[in-house]
């Protein structure tokens with residue numbers, strides 16, 4: 001599982017939360033509530049946070065499903081997961097666990113989850129990996145379960161916009177333009193009631209879909 005991207009994230013994990021805090025000026029809490037709210041998971045449900053990083057969204061999911069439910073945070077970076085685990089221990093969230101795996105090959109059985117989230121990470125999955133991840137999300141969701149993915153919106157101002165495109169380019173999203181124009185299509189034929197909306201901060205967008213029946 002040793003790739004350059006994993007090594008990059010292992011290193012980045014040491015300062016990730018500080019960077020986010022500076023960058024978001026504490027609007028992160030409202031973003032986490034926004035995405036978990038839209039999954040519509042509740043007490044006793046099972047929920048998955050894909051590419052969980054240091055586990056911010058997974059912690060919010062755990063609060064929603066309560067002690068009778070289960071929240072799982074998945075990531076391929078050991079460094080990120082260590083930080084995430086520390087958070088769940090500090091908060092005494094026994095209903096939250098973390099799994100190290102690739103988003104394109106989920107180690108869960110079919111229909112295992114009521115809701116799946118992916119926050120600010122989906123753009124980083126490259127072509128085939130991205131398609132496989134969507135297929136895997138559809139497989140592990142139960143019928144009617146919701147997949148909500150949140151991403152940075154294209155900034156209006158020039159300088160942040162240039163940085164946004166540089167990020168996409170270096171992360172391997174070379175089909176950027178086509179992808180940005182056509183994001184909803186990544187939900188393919190596997191989801192219905194696909195809706196896109198802006199976050200309350202105006203800086204992120206959320207796309208949600210509901211798993212179709214067979």
Ligand SMILES: C[S@@+](CC[C@H](N)C(=O)[O-])C[C@H]1O[C@@H](n2cnc3c(N)ncnc32)[C@H](O)[C@@H]1O
Pocket residue numbers: 006009050051052053054055056057074075076077080101102103104118119120121124125129
């Ligand atoms: C920008 S961070 C976002 C973390 C978190 N979701 C958040 O909103 O703070 C991207 C995360 O995606 C993870 N990641 C990237 N590609 C992945 C893959 N193919 N499988 C699993 N995790 C992946 C990285 O390790 C990193 O933790």
